[in-house]
Amino acid sequence: MQSWTRRHLLRTGSLGLTLTAGVGLTPPPARAGTLAAATGGGAPTDNAYWQAIAGQYDVTRDITQLENGNWVMMARPVLAAYQRHQQRVNAETSFYSRRGFGKDARAVMARVAGLIGCGLDEITLTRNATEALLALITGYNRLRPGDTVIYSDLDYDAMQAGMVSLRQRRGVDVIRIDLPEPASHQGLIDAYEQALKAHPKTRLLLLTHLTHRTGLILPVAEITAMARQRGVDVIVDAAHSIGLVDFTADTLGADFVGYNLHKWIGAPVGVGVLYIRRGRVPDIDPSPGEMEAAPENIRARVHTGTRDLAAMLAVPDAIDFHQSIGTARIAARLRHLRDLWAEPLRDHPAYEILTPTDPRLTGGLTSFRRRGVTDDKENAAIAQTLLERYGIFTVHRSGLSRGACVRVTPALFNQEADVEKLLAALRHMAG
Ligand SMILES: Cc1ncc(COP(=O)(O)O)c(C=O)c1O
Numbered sequence: 160m161q162s163w164t165r166r167h168l169l170r171t172g173s174l175g176l177t178l179t180a181g182v183g184l185t186p187p188p189a190r191a192g193t194l195a196a197a198t199g200g201g202a203p204t205d206n207a208y209w210q211a212i213a214g215q216y217d218v219t220r221d222i223t224q225l226e227n228g229n230w231v232m233m234a235r236p237v238l239a240a241y242q243r244h245q246q247r248v249n250a251e252t253s254f255y256s257r258r259g260f261g262k263d264a265r266a267v268m269a270r271v272a273g274l275i276g277c278g279l280d281e282i283t284l285t286r287n288a289t290e291a292l293l294a295l296i297t298g299y300n301r302l303r304p305g306d307t308v309i310y311s312d313l314d315y316d317a318m319q320a321g322m323v324s325l326r327q328r329r330g331v332d333v334i335r336i337d338l339p340e341p342a343s344h345q346g347l348i349d350a351y352e353q354a355l356k357a358h359p360k361t362r363l364l365l366l367t368h369l370t371h372r373t374g375l376i377l378p379v380a381e382i383t384a385m386a387r388q389r390g391v392d393v394i395v396d397a398a399h400s401i402g403l404v405d406f407t408a409d410t411l412g413a414d415f416v417g418y419n420l421h422k423w424i425g426a427p428v429g430v431g432v433l434y435i436r437r438g439r440v441p442d443i444d445p446s447p448g449e450m451e452a453a454p455e456n457i458r459a460r461v462h463t464g465t466r467d468l469a470a471m472l473a474v475p476d477a478i479d480f481h482q483s484i485g486t487a488r489i490a491a492r493l494r495h496l497r498d499l500w501a502e503p504l505r506d507h508p509a510y511e512i513l514t515p516t517d518p519r520l521t522g523g524l525t526s527f528r529r530r531g532v533t534d535d536k537e538n539a540a541i542a543q544t545l546l547e548r549y550g551i552f553t554v555h556r557s558g559l560s561r562g563a564c565v566r567v568t569p570a571l572f573n574q575e576a577d578v579e580k581l582l583a584a585l586r587h588m589a590g
Pocket of ligand 1: 228229287288289290315367369370371396398399419
């Protein structure tokens with residue numbers, strides 16, 4: 160077997176963009192850990208290490224890709240594994256799905272349970288986080304007419320809509336709160352405490368661990384503990400946080416969580432996870448397609464129908480690659496890339512940076528707006544200018560109570576030069 164040295168990584172890194180034949184050469188991803196030991200330990204500024212990691216991604220160079228919040232591309236070894244799984248599934252079709260897949264699926268689930276830090280009976284795989292979270296929100300059956308449910312302006316649109324639908328489905332009052340901007344750790348806890356005090360009939364709270372709008376990370380454990388004391392259940396949207404923030408189901412503290420594996424875990428598009436803490440499954444209605452299932456059967460909470468088996472089978476490959484680097488190291492690197500462009504603009508007269516400096520509240524993803532420019536279309540125009548004039552791809556986000564913004568999301572293939580280019584462009588645009 161080839162030895163996976165720093166030089167080898169650097170070489171494949173420099174060739175990586177077009178060398179699809181390199182797939183066959185790709186060594187097991189766990190070797191990236193060996194590289195870390197041989198270099199600067201994969202510290203956020205260890206650019207040799209991160210260039211080598213970047214070399215594992217066949218990313219387009221037509222643009223500077225700083226919009227990785229939609230989903231995160233697969234690293235080359237994961238893509239290669241996915242293609243192998245697809246070939247097999249396609250060749251064997253139901254001969255495989257009816258005879259071999261069950262055992263393989265259990266192995267996949269075991270890896271996912273290990274990743275999340277929970278029991279096998281506490282998770283089921285979905286096609287994405289939306290499917291998991293809507294099953295939780297609409298299936299939560301402990302609400303009674305006259306109860307209150309709360310969500311915030313930074314929650315994801317589909318989950319907001321799910322919460323609003325509870326008015327009709329369950330006869331509850333639906334309260335939307337606006338999260339503070341600028342936010343602080345205590346300010347966020349206080350915002351939820353005030354909301355719970357102001358609405359003592361609250362029974363259900365939706366929290367987004369890392370919001371796709373600004374990148375703000377909520378102190379979920381603290382808010383969940385506070386809610387629990389008041390008899391309030393919490394559903395956590397961890398679509399964007401898993402793989403980008405170091406946590407387990409236990410440290411999060413919530414009984415109901417939805418995750419995505421096709422964002423920061425780097426699995427193929429089409430895999431999410433529904434988590435329900437042991438003992439709480441009966442509090443979520445079964446899917447209409449599973450009404451006869453046993454009350455404790457978590458798999459009956461979502462009925463996906465036929466799905467992409469190869470995407471599921473590639474999940475352990477994605478977890479291998481991810482864990483060969485490690486969430487803590489990934490988080491530190493992406494925060495470093497974020498700090499390089501966002502912190503120099505923190506007090507800039509032309510810009511507002513929407514996530515705080517506090518490392519507890521921010522990951523790699525961060526939004527900005529031109530001071531006072533809150534209009535959706537104007538923010539879309541800023542993203543358009545960044546693309547057309549500077550070749551930098553970002554995305555505008557709307558729906559925040561304080562106004563729209565532009566989101567910047569570096570990934571592992573981005574280098575310091577990419578975010579420095581963004582910083583220069585923003586300074587240039589400010590005149
Ligand atoms: C916070 C958050 N929740 C949920 C989702 C939905 O993810 P998916 O479309 O993969 O279900 C996203 C997607 O970007 C998200 O950012």
